[in-house]
Amino acid sequence: xxxxxxxxxxxxxxxxxxxxxxxxxxxxxxxxxQEYKYVRMFLCIVLAVLGSAVCQPAELAAWxxxxxxxxxxxxxxxxxxxxxxxxxxxxxxxFVLSNGLSCKEYGGLLLCVAIIVFMRVxxxxxxxxxxxxxxxxxxxxxxGGETFSYFLRLMMMSALIFAVLFxxxxxxYNLIRKLKGNKIVIVxxxxxxxxxxIAFILCHLCR
Numbered sequence: 001x002x003x004x005x006x007x008x009x010x011x012x013x014x015x016x017x018x019x020x021x022x023x024x025x026x027x028x029x030x031x032x033x034q035e036y037k038y039v040r041m042f043l044c045i046v047l048a049v050l051g052s053a054v055c056q057p058a059e060l061a062a063w064x065x066x067x068x069x070x071x072x073x074x075x076x077x078x079x080x081x082x083x084x085x086x087x088x089x090x091x092x093x094x095f096v097l098s099n100g101l102s103c104k105e106y107g108g109l110l111l112c113v114a115i116i117v118f119m120r121v122x123x124x125x126x127x128x129x130x131x132x133x134x135x136x137x138x139x140x141x142x143x144g145g146e147t148f149s150y151f152l153r154l155m156m157m158s159a160l161i162f163a164v165l166f167x168x169x170x171x172x173y174n175l176i177r178k179l180k181g182n183k184i185v186i187v188x189x190x191x192x193x194x195x196x197x198i199a200f201i202l203c204h205l206c207r
Contacts, residue, residue, distance in 0.1 A: 079128025158199035
């Protein structure tokens with residue numbers, strides 16, 4: 001019985017560490033999680049300010065929604081798609097009104113959307129990640145940039161940043177497990193949206 005209590009305690013501790021690092025929350029650890037919640041909030045506010053300084057005016061709405069989604073992804077492992085869809089609808093109307101129906105960018109835009117949807121079909125992206133990419137590509141089209149090359153940079157850079165951050169998390173998480181005498185496990189999930197937000201800033205700095 002004591003062995004079961006010890007193993008259950010270890011499981012709960014590991015679960016809390018896992019949720020802390022990926023941005024989840026546990027009711028039994030509400031006080032300490034609240035502290036880290038505000039740390040994540042501060043980091044996302046700093047990220048929002050940095051991004052607003054480098055993006056085009058037409059991209060501001062998409063950027064602030066992206067910063068908000070980065071926070072929710074880290075804090076609750078969820079992305080709220082309603083504001084993303086509203087932004088996409090507004091961007092589509094703005095794109096048509098500013099470019100008419102004979103714009104060569106339509107081809108590049110449709111190609112980007114097709115690739116994003118394909119990545120979702122093969123489960124490379126979650127639903128929220130897919131809609132965020134579409135929102136950012138639409139914003140780039142409105143701002144007058146070359147949509148397809150921008151999307152390729154954003155996609156590859158976000159994947160690289162995610163791989164690095166995921167690798168760091170994997171090492172830290174399993175190091176904690178080894179110190180407790182447990183086996184190494186394969187971690188399968190981590191927030192993607194913060195990587196997209198960082199890639200967004202880097203893509204604009206490299207323009």
